[in-house]
Amino acid sequence: MSRNFAISIIETLRQHGFQAYLAGGCVRDLLLKREPADFDVATSATPAQVMDIFPETYAVGAQFGVVLVPLPEEQRTEQGENVTPKANAIEVATFRSDLGYSDGRHPDDVRFSQDPREDVARRDFTINGMMLDPLRRETTGEANGEVLDFVGGQKDLEAGIIRAIGEPERRFAEDKLRMLRAVRFAARFDYAIEAETLAAIQRLAHDIQIVSRERIRDELTKMLTEGHGRRAFLMLDRTGLLKEVLPEISEMKGVRQPPEFHPEGDVFAHTLLLLENLPHPCPSTLAWGALLHDVGKPATFRIAPDRIRFDGHVDVGVKIAEEVCERLRFSKHDASQVLALVDNHMRFGHVSRMKESTLKKFLRLPGFDEHLALHRADSLASHRNLSTYDFLQRKLTEIPVEEIRPAVLLTGDDLITAGYVPGPRFREILEAVEDEQLEGRLLSREEAVAYVKSAFPL
Numbered sequence: 001m002s003r004n005f006a007i008s009i010i011e012t013l014r015q016h017g018f019q020a021y022l023a024g025g026c027v028r029d030l031l032l033k034r035e036p037a038d039f040d041v042a043t044s045a046t047p048a049q050v051m052d053i054f055p056e057t058y059a060v061g062a063q064f065g066v067v068l069v070p071l072p073e074e075q076r077t078e079q080g081e082n083v084t085p086k087a088n089a090i091e092v093a094t095f096r097s098d099l100g101y102s103d104g105r106h107p108d109d110v111r112f113s114q115d116p117r118e119d120v121a122r123r124d125f126t127i128n129g130m131m132l133d134p135l136r137r138e139t140t141g142e143a144n145g146e147v148l149d150f151v152g153g154q155k156d157l158e159a160g161i162i163r164a165i166g167e168p169e170r171r172f173a174e175d176k177l178r179m180l181r182a183v184r185f186a187a188r189f190d191y192a193i194e195a196e197t198l199a200a201i202q203r204l205a206h207d208i209q210i211v212s213r214e215r216i217r218d219e220l221t222k223m224l225t226e227g228h229g230r231r232a233f234l235m236l237d238r239t240g241l242l243k244e245v246l247p248e249i250s251e252m253k254g255v256r257q258p259p260e261f262h263p264e265g266d267v268f269a270h271t272l273l274l275l276e277n278l279p280h281p282c283p284s285t286l287a288w289g290a291l292l293h294d295v296g297k298p299a300t301f302r303i304a305p306d307r308i309r310f311d312g313h314v315d316v317g318v319k320i321a322e323e324v325c326e327r328l329r330f331s332k333h334d335a336s337q338v339l340a341l342v343d344n345h346m347r348f349g350h351v352s353r354m355k356e357s358t359l360k361k362f363l364r365l366p367g368f369d370e371h372l373a374l375h376r377a378d379s380l381a382s383h384r385n386l387s388t389y390d391f392l393q394r395k396l397t398e399i400p401v402e403e404i405r406p407a408v409l410l411t412g413d414d415l416i417t418a419g420y421v422p423g424p425r426f427r428e429i430l431e432a433v434e435d436e437q438l439e440g441r442l443l444s445r446e447e448a449v450a451y452v453k454s455a456f457p458l
Contacts, residue, residue, distance in 0.1 A: 005071055006039035006090045007134045009054070013092075014135070016053055019044040019116065021131035021148060023093070028127050030144045031157060032189075040091045042131060044114045050092050058089065064110055065094035095119035098174065117150050124171055124178045125185065125197075126153040126163045160191040168200035176211045179204065179241060180219040187223060187232035198239065205240035216245055217328035224287035229275030248320055249291065251298045258307045262382050267297045274381035279373055285334050286370040289341025290377060292321040296342075318343050337367055341374055348375045348388050357438035360404045363396060409437055409448040418449060419458055429456050 006022060013020035022030075023042035030036060043050065050067050051057045058068040068089035095113040113119060116131055123129040130153040136146035147154060151165050162182050164171040172178050179201045186193050193201070208216065223232035233249070236242035243250040252268035264270050274290050296317025300310045321342045325335035347362065354362065365371055376389045410433050412426050420426070429452055436442040442451055 002039050002071060002090065003036070006041055009041055009069055009090055009092060010043075010134065012053060013041075013043050013045055013050075016045070016049075018049070019095075019114070021116065021133055022145075023119075023131045024123070024128050027130045027132040027147070028153070028157065030132065031130070031147070031154065038091070040093065042093050042095060042116065042119055044095050044116075045092075046094055046112055050094070054092075057092075065096045065112060067092050093119075096122070098122045116148060120150050121166060122174070123165055124175070124181060126151045126156045126161075126165055127185070129153050129165050156194075160189065161194050162186045162189075162191050162197060163194040164197045164200070168197045169204065172200055172204050172207070176204070176207050177215050177219060179208055179239070180211075180216065180223075180236075180245070183232055183235045183239060183241065184219060184223050184226070186235055187228040188226050190228070190231065193235070193239075201239045201241065205244050208241055208244050213327060214329045217330065220245065220328075221284045221287065224275065224291060225280075225282045225284055227280040227282070229278065229287065229291075230272040233272055233275065246324070248295050248324060252294070255298045255301055256308055257297075260307070264382060267294050270294065270381050274377045277377035277380040283370060285337040285367070286341065286373055288325075288330075288334075288338045289345075289370065290374055292317065292324060292338065293342050293345045293374060293378065295320045295324070314343060314346050337370065340365065340367070341371060344371055345374055345378060348392075351388050351392065355435075355439065357435040359395070360399070360438045363392070363399070364404050403438075406437055409433060409442060409445050410452070414445070414449070415452070418452065420452075420456075425456070432456075 003026075006026075010020040010022070020041055020043040022039060024040045026036035026039045045053070047059065047065055047067050050069075051059065054067075054069045056070055058070070060066060060068050069092055070089045095116055095118060096110045097113055097118045098110055120129045120131070129149075129151040131148040132145050133148065134145040137144065152163075156163050162185050164178075164182075182193055182197060182201060185191065223229060223236075233242065236245070237250065237253070249268070249271070252271060253266065255267040257265070257267060257270065262270055264273050271291065271294060274293075275287075278287060278290055294313065294317065296313035296315070296319075297310045299316050299320070300313040302309050302311070318339055321339055322335070325338055330338065344362075344365065351359065351362070362368075372389065372392060375392075376386065379386055379389060410430060412422065412430070415426055415429060416422060420429070432455065433442065433448050433452060436451060437448070442448050
């Protein structure tokens, strides 16, 4: 366990005469009886001293007092696209105080310290500002150890409050992203943001524009995927951050919908309710597709003689979603899936009228499980009719995979062999063959050749 390894690091540092404690979010989670995602150690040892004691280290931020001590080989997570070095290491940070933040993220300079109080004073929120001595469990009788709390973090944990350490404006000036983090923590734990901290966010909300788009995207993704998206976005709206980071979502407020289809309310209310119905854990692309699925409605709203309409909102929505993905620096893979979710979410209304070939092509959309999950959440957030969802679940069970993705009967080379001249017509012919195959009317290459010669004579 990474917890045991972190404690062993603390023991080793203590043996060398240094102070060392668990620090930050892992202490908060342990006190809340939650399993921490990772464990961080704070120490009076300098980075050079840490690296002398633990030769296999990564000096990822030594100038800021941070080094990574890798986990033993058997405890490491398999490397993958989203596995960071920190996932396979314990972060060991030297006690420090930070001097100036010209870029609104990194300290201009740091001063290493021997006093854990100085280190805590520069951290973000009281609930993240506690340290824990895990080696004092036996003498204190506490399950986790002795808590070092210089900022009232335990009291705020008990009261359910997110409070900046010291002066809120100063904390947010040091790192503007902390404003979004305040919202995320408040949503995750269902806590209130303390009045002065909230007021500071509201005053400084526009400054979030200074933060890199990638950091904003990652923080928003956490809000969307941690299971408390609706609460988070209501709080983003209240703080004024929503119109700064996602004005497209803010514009959904007050956009009415036909009550016969959407008794839940306007587009904003529907979207946030949909977030509440997403699976947990939730893939990031599904979460963003859900957030943006109706983003084209504000621009296409009109009142027709029969009812409120949003003609063309899907096409408009895809373009807006593309702009959002580009602005927030999504990877090509993730952007493609998000846009596909927006582009296809209205097709579920036509499922019962689809030809067998069209339905099978629909079922084989890349990441169809996400499309289906979005449809389910969309339905639960409006009319609550899951008949289409249930129908598709049955189809996925009943239709063998080889019928949804059958082996190709004919290729372009086969058409050339049969005497056809290569050209744009090839695509039309091959698509027609595939449709006939998906309809169950062509079962062999010979049947396919005969069909082509009959339907597309030379």
